[in-house]
Amino acid sequence: MIGYRRPFPGFQFLLLLLFRASFLLQLESKCQNGCDLALGSYYVTAGLNLSYITGLFGLTYRDVSPYNPNITDQNYVVAGSRVNVYFPCDCINGDFLGHSFSYVALSGDTYQKVATDYFANLTTAAWLAKFNRYSSTQIPDGATINVTVNCSCGNKSVSHDYGLFETYPLRPGENLSSVAEEFELSSKEDLLQEYNPGVNFSAGKGIVFIPTKDGKTSTIENI
Template sequence: MGSSDSVQAFIRINISFPCNCIKDEFLGHTFHCNIESGDTYASIVNKSYSNLTTINWLEQFNSYTATNISDDGVLNVTVSCLCGDSSISKDYGLFITYPLRAGDILESIARESNIATDMLRRYNIDVDFYAGTGFVYVPGKDTFISLS
């Protein structure tokens, strides 16, 4: 029996967050993560944030180096996001930042998301869908927001 304070391992959940301009360089959102004894940037990237961020970004947005993280405190965890491209499609205004796992392929992501493979490629031009790491943007529709 699960706890209301936990999530089953290896399942995907979608969490909505605002997409803002970070340092006038890219679109993203910064979460605050409580540090626990034994945490490393790699464990935060891989386990806590499912590869939605990188070690490089943790180093860039925090005062700790990768080899000298405090045993307690708070880290800034920046996640990239996408606000769409009306030249590709005006039908999508919501995007899921989807972390790739081993075994994910373009076709399985398209099937699971009910999105055409061509549409996924157009929103993720330089992505290797077969790498098993990194993330892709999956277009979606919010049933509560009208795009017209």
């Protein structure tokens, strides 16, 4: 008969360290899972067409038409308007909610140009630098760039009434009231601020998360 041998102290200590590391990792995780759908508000500048905009996100006009009832002609989109694109909102590395797109660099591209001119401030040059290995001003022609866009799945502690959120890049001249009015939330400015704690809606830059509609139903139950 083989006698029972107690684990040596070093082994017990190792198990304790592994348990503690696992516990701390769970505490430090800022998200556990994402959600199937998020929207991004793409500000249209002169010279852009809908095919180009949707192509950046791997979509077509038919894909985005339910989220853009105001666009009736796929060959024409008004400069200064916004196009809603959609994507899954993922929990990336347990750290934040977002989705990563791929962009193939052209000659003369910089992270600032990609973020501002191509992706309409849905991301930032700093965010691109964080997730790519190239120098911000020395991106090789044809290099595939990781473009990460932040998103939101809501916050049940704020409200259970909304489950779809739009990543909205603020522009100069906008404020809490104007954004609330655009999304028919004029009577819910406090709610909008609660979903974006500490955010200055009058900053003219940065992103905010807007509880919104999916073009097919008025309200989606929170996930």
